Amino acid sequence: MMPFDLNTERPLLRVDGLARHYGDRIGCTDVSFDLWPGEVLGIVGESGSGKTTLLNTLSARLEPTAGRIEYRTRDGEVVDVYGLSEPRRRLLMRTEWGIVHQNPRDGLRMAVSAGANIGERLMAVGARHYGGIRAQAIDWMGRVEIKEERVDDLPRTFSGGMQQRLQIARNLVTGPRLVFMDEPTGGLDVSVQARLLDLLRTLVGQMGLSVVLVTHDLAVARLLAHRLMVMKDGRVVEQGLTDQVLDDPHHPYTQLLVSSVLQV
Amino acid sequence: MRPSDDTLAGYNFAYLDEQTKRMIRRAILKAVAIPGYQVPFAGREMPLPYGWGTGGIQVTAAVIGPDDTLKVIDQGADDTTNAVSIRRFFATVANVATTEKTTEATVIQTRHRIPEKPLTEDQILVYQVPIPEPLRWMEARETETRKMHALEDYGVMHVKLYEDIAHLGRIATSYDYPVKVNGRYVMAPSPIPKFDNPKMDRMPALQLFGAGREKRIYAVPPYTRVESLDFEDHPFEVQTWDHACALCGSTESYLDEVVMDDQGGRMFVCSDTDFCGERQAAQAREAAE
Numbered sequence: 285m286m287p288f289d290l291n292t293e294r295p296l297l298r299v300d301g302l303a304r305h306y307g308d309r310i311g312c313t314d315v316s317f318d319l320w321p322g323e324v325l326g327i328v329g330e331s332g333s334g335k336t337t338l339l340n341t342l343s344a345r346l347e348p349t350a351g352r353i354e355y356r357t358r359d360g361e362v363v364d365v366y367g368l369s370e371p372r373r374r375l376l377m378r379t380e381w382g383i384v385h386q387n388p389r390d391g392l393r394m395a396v397s398a399g400a401n402i403g404e405r406l407m408a409v410g411a412r413h414y415g416g417i418r419a420q421a422i423d424w425m426g427r428v429e430i431k432e433e434r435v436d437d438l439p440r441t442f443s444g445g446m447q448q449r450l451q452i453a454r455n456l457v458t459g460p461r462l463v464f465m466d467e468p469t470g471g472l473d474v475s476v477q478a479r480l481l482d483l484l485r486t487l488v489g490q491m492g493l494s495v496v497l498v499t500h501d502l503a504v505a506r507l508l509a510h511r512l513m514v515m516k517d518g519r520v521v522e523q524g525l526t527d528q529v530l531d532d533p534h535h536p537y538t539q540l541l542v543s544s545v546l547q548v
Numbered sequence: 549m550r551p552s553d554d555t556l557a558g559y560n561f562a563y564l565d566e567q568t569k570r571m572i573r574r575a576i577l578k579a580v581a582i583p584g585y586q587v588p589f590a591g592r593e594m595p596l597p598y599g600w601g602t603g604g605i606q607v608t609a610a611v612i613g614p615d616d617t618l619k620v621i622d623q624g625a626d627d628t629t630n631a632v633s634i635r636r637f638f639a640t641v642a643n644v645a646t647t648e649k650t651t652e653a654t655v656i657q658t659r660h661r662i663p664e665k666p667l668t669e670d671q672i673l674v675y676q677v678p679i680p681e682p683l684r685w686m687e688a689r690e691t692e693t694r695k696m697h698a699l700e701d702y703g704v705m706h707v708k709l710y711e712d713i714a715h716l717g718r719i720a721t722s723y724d725y726p727v728k729v730n731g732r733y734v735m736a737p738s739p740i741p742k743f744d745n746p747k748m749d750r751m752p753a754l755q756l757f758g759a760g761r762e763k764r765i766y767a768v769p770p771y772t773r774v775e776s777l778d779f780e781d782h783p784f785e786v787q788t789w790d791h792a793c794a795l796c797g798s799t800e801s802y803l804d805e806v807v808m809d810d811q812g813g814r815m816f817v818c819s820d821t822d823f824c825g826e827r828q829a830a831q832a833r834e835a836a837e
Contacts, residue, residue: 370695370699371699371700374699374701378703393686393707396707396708396710396711397711397714397715399710399714400707400710400711400714403707403710404703404704404707405703407703407704407706407707407710408701408702408703408704409703412706412778412779412780413779413780413781414710414713414779414780414781414782415781416781417710418710418714435714436714436715
């Protein structure tokens with residue numbers, strides 16, 4: 285696993301006392317952590333434990349009820365994500381962040397070609413040279429192992445694994461620094477999953493990406509994440525280095541979770 | 549062509565009541581102040597169906613005065629059903645003079661064309677608009693498209709053009725070709741052919757757009773920059789023809805292809821009937837001299 289840069293003094297993302305309530309019910313509450321450049325943070329837990337609520341709140345798509353998220357931009361400026369004006373927040377999401385959805389249909393434009401899907405972010409930040417946009421799209425298709433000849437095909441003609449890879453390419457084309465992933469391997473069969481994980485690991489290493497990864501699959505977490513947060517009923521019950529948490533779980537719930545994994 | 553001074557009994561001048569006209573004028577003022585921005589207005593039921601120019605007719609009713617001369621064109625022609633009925637409507641309810649000549653008109657209501665003859669500062673061009681939202685085909689949610697306009701988030705417009713080039717080798721959008729107004733708002737120019745887009749740029753006449761069903765008014769003030777969206781390596785281009793107009797011989801106007809018989813016979817003629825007619829008359833005069 286790629287070691288992340290320990291020499292950088294300040295974290296990329298600093299989350300403090302974050303909570304999101306749905307009326308009286310708790311989506312997630314009292315979440316605090318720092319994410320460092322190049323680090324992959326896994327959030328695990330059973331369904332309904334508040335993982336996705338937390339991810340949406342972190343990725344500026346769901347206003348928190350309480351708490352604060354600070355992000356350090358490329359220029360070194362520390363910004364309060366929900367304190368930013370909407371244009372700045374959108375620009376941030378387009379240029380510095382990426383969001384990979386569990387269902388590729390939520391993250392792709394199904395009615396436009398693969399090339400345009402990858403090119404959209406480039407055009408959104410001002411690229412106006414068709415040949416250049418297309419060349420970059422083709423380059424990225426290669427990097428996520430989709431054949432170049434499919435560049436003009438609609439994503440709906442792609443298999444599930446290809447759609448997921450296309451979604452990843454679409455997010456990474458503008459060179460983001462922080463990517464949020466919600467169950468990126470959900471719904472894929474194991475061999476496709478393995479290749480996708482391989483690819484993700486390579487890209488994360490090459491680009492020095494920071495990733496917040498939500499998954500219920502402990503094997504995925506073990507492969508990708510440097511650090512783990514275990515959630516239950518909207519609260520973080522345990523966090524630590526991935527190997528530590530998985531090999532020596534302390535909280536009873538984590539112990540249950542780890543022991544529930546099917547052994548082949 | 550001016551019968552008498554009193555309008556049709558029981559109707560206010562130009563059909564709409566004064567309060568409504570004021571409301572529409574306020575929307576127009578706002579639209580002029582923010583070029584290309586779609587201003588919502590309380591569109592009224594008009595005595596013709598949606599899609600036949602209810603938006604354009606309300607804008608015309610709000611700006612026309614007793615001394616104005618009205619011209620109405622439909623796809624460039626003065627003599628088609630839509631044009632004739634709207635012209636007669638205003639002749640009846642507003643008692644205004646009407647004309648088919650572009651130069652004589654002070655208000656021109658149009659469906660899907662801009663006259664070939666350059667317009668002047670003394671004229672107002674009123675467009676009938678079916679779908680005012682240029683982002684509609686890429687983003688179906690109105691709440692989202694309004695945000696995109698507010699934040700100048702226009703990346704998707706180029707996605708559409710990209711798709712055209714990827715599949716067809718060129719930008720195939722030939723009408724309702726999206727434009728950027730005054731460097732800020734992306735605007736639907738109504739379904740005029742892209743041939744007419746360059747005429748909108750820095751036009752001396754005031755351009756008003758009315759969408760009746762969608763209840764939106766927008767405007768391009770005189771001499772405002774209007775750029776058609778494109779790519780650096782695929783610049784905006786207008787249509788060209790291998791033919792000249794079969795009636796007047798013009799090689800500069802927008803041509804319609806007309807099928808003459810069922811043997812495949814066809815001819816190309818100017819879509820702007822006034823422009824074509826005037827050229828023919830001039831040629832006839834020359835021939836007679």
